[in-house]
Amino acid sequence: MxxxxxxxxxxxxxxxxxxxxxxxxxxxxxxxxxxxxxxxxxxxxxxxxxxxxxxxxxxxxxxxxxxxxxxxxxxxxxxxxxxxxxxxxxxxxxxxxxxxxxxxxxxxxxxxxxxxxxxxxxxxxxxxxxxxxxxxxxxxxxxxxxxxxxxxxxxxxxxxxxxxxxxxxxxxxxxxxxxxxxxxxxxxxxxxxxxxxxxxxxxxxxxxxxxxxxxxxxxxxxxxxxxxxxxxxxxxxxxxxxxxxxxxxxxxxxxxxGGIKAVEAANVKKAELLYSYMDDSNGFYTGTAEKDSRSLMNVTFRLPSEELEKKFIVEGAENDLFGLKGHRSVGGCRASIYNAMPHEGIEALIEFMKGFKAAN
Ligand SMILES: Cc1ncc(COP(=O)(O)O)c(C=O)c1O
CATH class of the missing domain: 3.40.640.10 (Type I PLP-dependent aspartate aminotransferase-like (Major domain))
Structure with a gap:
């Protein structure tokens, strides 16, 4: 580890x-x-x-x-x-x-x-x-x-x-x-x-x-x-x-x-990167929130089946990407990308998502 x-x-x-x-x-x-x-x-x-x-x-x-x-x-x-x-x-x-x-x-x-x-x-x-x-x-x-x-x-x-x-x-x-x-x-x-x-x-x-x-x-x-x-x-x-x-x-x-403005700018960049990859994934990763209400902090999404979601969460952890399970009351997947999530974390997640999609 x-x-x-x-x-x-x-x-x-x-x-x-x-x-x-x-x-x-x-x-x-x-x-x-x-x-x-x-x-x-x-x-x-x-x-x-x-x-x-x-x-x-x-x-x-x-x-x-x-x-x-x-x-x-x-x-x-x-x-x-x-x-x-x-x-x-x-x-x-x-x-x-x-x-x-x-x-x-x-x-x-x-x-x-x-x-x-x-x-x-x-x-x-x-x-x-x-x-x-x-x-x-x-x-x-x-x-x-x-x-x-x-x-x-x-x-x-x-x-x-x-x-x-x-x-x-x-x-x-x-x-x-x-x-x-x-x-x-x-x-x-x-x-x-x-x-x-x-x-x-x-x-x-x-x-x-x-x-x-x-x-x-x-x-x-x-x-x-x-x-x-x-x-x-x-x-x-x-x-x-x-x-x-x-x-x-x-x-x-x-x-x-640099204060809250700088933190916000970094958060917007991270969220945009992740949402735009999901939106370009031909429906493999589907955001659950309506676009104009999307959170910059908690990115919720579904995969084509619950089996694939389970596999995604397990394989994510095997790739040192932890905590991708959605809340038990909602299901699906969720990536929480708070202030402290580094930009590299989003890049690593997207790389993993690309590989997972290609393999499944
Ligand atoms: C929006 C929101 N409000 C309230 C709570 C409850 O917080 P606490 O567990 O500190 O009571 C949470 C916890 O996740 C939350 O996300």
């Missing part, structure tokens, strides 16, 4: 190799303290510096200011935010609008329904979520509008977010966070499990407009309350130390690439 293979898993997913190597050093001896980053107090000056730097660099990458937005690093994954969001903001008899574009959006809806009225502002479920709806039936005065920017399972991505006016716009960006340049100031709250684009599992980033948190409900269990975490700069309790440390390294890596 080579030291490094190409990892197309959907998450936990490939990280920049330089980050992995740097993280390995911090696991042994963090900042020359003679202790691992996993062993030091989260109240120490060294930890605090690292933590704040990660928060500040995230805001810098997003073009947001610390005065307006807070960055929270929370446990419980993105899934906990499905419930924390309505707990904090879906008050009394209000309605929250949800744009339903895949299995993760449905899970978010399920949680919101425990707290108040939910309006499905748009859904592509009737078409197996193969596209992103363009029309949204928004509720005037809604508590918020919830979107899922990238649909990890079905390989679609929102290009145009709903225009919500004064209604707070929220997005679960778990699978495309910091992969493209968006006007992040349009959003009142963004959340993302780290384990796709920004780090290991065990932490979710929540970037939230401070003035919105001021309006949140107060009668919320302490650990689910955004007010708790914002008021303590996300250090109310012991944070997921090691995951945050790695997120901080990934933030530095993004800045070293």
């Amino acid at each position: 080579p030291e490094r293979v190409f990892n197309f898993f959907a998450g936990p997913a490939t990280l920049p190799y330089d980050v992995v190597k740097e993280a390995a050093k911090g696991v042994v001896n963090f900042e020359n303290m003679g202790m691992s980053v996993m062993e030091i107090s989260h109240r120490s000056a060294q930890f605090d510096r690292m933590f704040c730097e990660a928060q500040n660099n995230m805001l810098k990458i997003m073009g947001l200011s610390d005065d307006e937005y807070a960055v929270l690093f929370l446990g419980g994954g993105a899934s906990t935010q499905f419930c924390a969001l309505p707990f904090n903001f879906l008050k009394d008899s209000m309605t929250a609008d949800y744009v339903v574009t895949g299995g993760w959006s449905k899970k978010a809806v399920k949680e919101a329904m425990f707290f108040g009225n939910v309006n499905i502002a748009a859904s592509s479920e009737d078409s197996n979520f193969s596209f992103i709806p363009k029309e949204f039936n928004l509720t005037p005065g809604a508590a918020y509008v919830h979107t899922t920017s990238n649909n990890t399972l079905v390989g679609t991505q929102i290009k145009n977010f709903p225009e919500t006016g004064d209604v707070p716009l929220v997005s679960d960006m778990s699978s495309d966070f910091l992969s493209r340049d968006l006007d992040f100031s349009k959003f009142s709250l963004i959340y993302a499990g780290a384990q796709k684009n920004i780090g290991p599992s065990g932490v979710a980033a929540v970037v939230v407009r401070r003035s919105w948190v001021d309006q949140a409900r107060t009668e919320v269990p302490t650990m689910l309350s955004y007010k708790t975490h914002m008021s303590k700069n996300s250090l109310f309790n012991t944070p997921p130390s090691f995951p945050v440390y790695v997120v901080g390294l990934v933030m530095k890596w993004i800045l070293a690439q």
Whole structure:
């Protein structure tokens, strides 16, 4: 086995190799303290510096200011935010609008329904979520509008977010966070499990407009309350130390690439290369998402038969191309090509796809 293979898993997913190597050093001896980053107090000056730097660099990458937005690093994954969001903001008899574009959006809806009225502002479920709806039936005065920017399972991505006016716009960006340049100031709250684009599992980033948190409900269990975490700069309790440390390294890596615009440009190139090869394969590899909804992050496709798909996944792994199986709820194949997937990974995959097609 080579030291490094190409990892197309959907998450936990490939990280920049330089980050992995740097993280390995911090696991042994963090900042020359003679202790691992996993062993030091989260109240120490060294930890605090690292933590704040990660928060500040995230805001810098997003073009947001610390005065307006807070960055929270929370446990419980993105899934906990499905419930924390309505707990904090879906008050009394209000309605929250949800744009339903895949299995993760449905899970978010399920949680919101425990707290108040939910309006499905748009859904592509009737078409197996193969596209992103363009029309949204928004509720005037809604508590918020919830979107899922990238649909990890079905390989679609929102290009145009709903225009919500004064209604707070929220997005679960778990699978495309910091992969493209968006006007992040349009959003009142963004959340993302780290384990796709920004780090290991065990932490979710929540970037939230401070003035919105001021309006949140107060009668919320302490650990689910955004007010708790914002008021303590996300250090109310012991944070997921090691995951945050790695997120901080990934933030530095993004800045070293030239920032989010440069990362986006590389992502567009990689995705275009892969999709255009698939489109030219005479129907051997068929993309499952409609073209104008295709994700730059999760490329989902089918082969002519399920037998061939199984063989493709096995032989891919034999060629050091891992994780090409589609999600169990969807089937088929999927190549997840997040920020950290090198261009050579796409080239190697296409070479393998060509050879597989010729042989089958
Ligand atoms: C879009 C999206 N939202 C939410 C989740 C759930 O994240 P977690 O496992 O961190 O709870 C995932 C996980 O794959 C996801 O892809």
